[in-house]
Amino acid sequence: MSRAADMLVMERATRELLRQELLKLVPGLELVAARRLGAGADAEEAVQEVLARALAAFDRGMPASPDMLPAFVHGIARHVIIDEHRRRTRWRTDAVALDALPAPEVSPLQGLTDAATQAAMGRAMRQLSRRDRELLRRCFVDGERLATIARTLGEPASRLRKRKSRALARLRALLGDADGTAGHIPDPTATT
Amino acid sequence: MSMTAPPRCTGEIADDTVHRYVAGTLGEAEETAFEIHLLTCAACQAEVRTGAAIHATLRTADSGLASVPAWQRSRRVLRWALPAVAAAALLLVVLDRDGIEQLGGVADMPAFSPLPVRSSAAPAAQLADQGMAAYVAGDYRLAATRLAEAAALETSPGTSFFLGMSLLALDDATGAVRALHAALEPPDNAYAAEAHYYVAKAWLRHGMADSALHHLAAVPANHVLLSGRARALADSVRTRAP
Numbered sequence: 241m242s243r244a245a246d247m248l249v250m251e252r253a254t255r256e257l258l259r260q261e262l263l264k265l266v267p268g269l270e271l272v273a274a275r276r277l278g279a280g281a282d283a284e285e286a287v288q289e290v291l292a293r294a295l296a297a298f299d300r301g302m303p304a305s306p307d308m309l310p311a312f313v314h315g316i317a318r319h320v321i322i323d324e325h326r327r328r329t330r331w332r333t334d335a336v337a338l339d340a341l342p343a344p345e346v347s348p349l350q351g352l353t354d355a356a357t358q359a360a361m362g363r364a365m366r367q368l369s370r371r372d373r374e375l376l377r378r379c380f381v382d383g384e385r386l387a388t389i390a391r392t393l394g395e396p397a398s399r400l401r402k403r404k405s406r407a408l409a410r411l412r413a414l415l416g417d418a419d420g421t422a423g424h425i426p427d428p429t430a431t432t
Numbered sequence: 433m434s435m436t437a438p439p440r441c442t443g444e445i446a447d448d449t450v451h452r453y454v455a456g457t458l459g460e461a462e463e464t465a466f467e468i469h470l471l472t473c474a475a476c477q478a479e480v481r482t483g484a485a486i487h488a489t490l491r492t493a494d495s496g497l498a499s500v501p502a503w504q505r506s507r508r509v510l511r512w513a514l515p516a517v518a519a520a521a522l523l524l525v526v527l528d529r530d531g532i533e534q535l536g537g538v539a540d541m542p543a544f545s546p547l548p549v550r551s552s553a554a555p556a557a558q559l560a561d562q563g564m565a566a567y568v569a570g571d572y573r574l575a576a577t578r579l580a581e582a583a584a585l586e587t588s589p590g591t592s593f594f595l596g597m598s599l600l601a602l603d604d605a606t607g608a609v610r611a612l613h614a615a616l617e618p619p620d621n622a623y624a625a626e627a628h629y630y631v632a633k634a635w636l637r638h639g640m641a642d643s644a645l646h647h648l649a650a651v652p653a654n655h656v657l658l659s660g661r662a663r664a665l666a667d668s669v670r671t672r673a674p
């Protein structure tokens with residue numbers, strides 16, 4: 241086989257490998273899109289657009305190596321997300337109200353959690369101590385660093401790390417297995 | 433939602449990166465680095481999904497789980513209600529915050545003097561011009577709105593910096609942190625030193641002394657206006673931080 245033919249075979253093999261690796265990135269891409277755009281149709285469309293642009297780039301020989309794929313795909317995702325923000329801005333530029341800034345109390349990840357899961361999580365949370373709930377609130381709602389929380393509470397950060405880890409493990413245990421049923425926690429409002 | 437114990441993350445991810453990502457308090461560079469990792473890490477994906485459920489549950493007002501003391505809740509309401517009442521006055525008035533949060537006040541907003549050049553017809557430039565006109569007039573709400581629109585079209589350190597300052601004036605410390613972090617890129621831009629100083633102020637409003645000290649230390653020692661103020665503020669933070 242000629243050298244040119246060898247190269248062609250290698251290029252095809254690389255492209256195929258990139259396609260396979262790209263598919264593995266989809267769950268993470270969905271989270272990134274939801275984080276930046278809010279969970280919903282816009283995020284789903286953004287993921288499809290990222291995949292389409294990535295596949296087109298593969299045909300142009302980019303990226304050079306599968307090792308570079310996550311950063312390369314993240315770069316595409318950034319552009320797609322910026323494009324989506326531009327589209328939204330154009331749509332509302334003329335009629336923008338003064339309070340059109342994103343509401344600071346709403347998290348874009350909120351939409352990832354359906355009502356049933358949230359209700360089950362609420363019941364599981366009630367099984368935790370008030371101190372552990374407060375720790376999780378300061379972590380996952382206020383986004384504080386563990387070192388900062390440790391200092392304000394006068395506790396070693398290592399102890400807080402363990403406490404947070406144990407609280408998360410207890411939540412997982414309470415919420416049951418992967419089928420999403422909150423098996424161990426009876427719903428006090430449920431009727432049988 | 434899967435709630436089984438996730439596989440272990442094999443990356444070098446700090447203990448608080450996931451929860452800070454969920455809460456939206458990572459800096460832009462940290463967020464980008466974590467998201468690239470997130471694309472390939474099933475463990476972190478599971479942690480983010482779990483964290484999102486915790487976040488949603490604890491934020492829901494009627495969940496009965498909000499364990500923030502009542503006095504703190506009223507302070508939060510005050511913080512969000514004040515801009516509508518008197519945004520400008522907020523800059524001069526120190527709220528009833530205790531400890532290092534008091535140090536997050538801004539007595540003098542950075543001045544902006546428009547250059548006498550013909551402005552661009554590009555939409556981003558026009559929005560930025562409108563935003564800066566509002567900023568100079570002290571209308572920080574309108575300034576924040578226009579500058580946010582301009583930044584969505586085209587990022588620039590200047591737009592991000594004055595957007596961050598407008599949000600700080602409106603007491604949106606979280607928004608200010610995000611915008612001022614964006615003004616730090618590229619690191620040697622003309623607004624970077626001031627952005628470090630004021631993002632420290634924004635972090636102080638969150639009560640986060642470590643983050644504030646990190647940014648105060650990044651203000652160049654030879655900065656004519658800010659080096660002395662940054663040192664003095666850092667000393668005050670160290671004195672008051674628990």
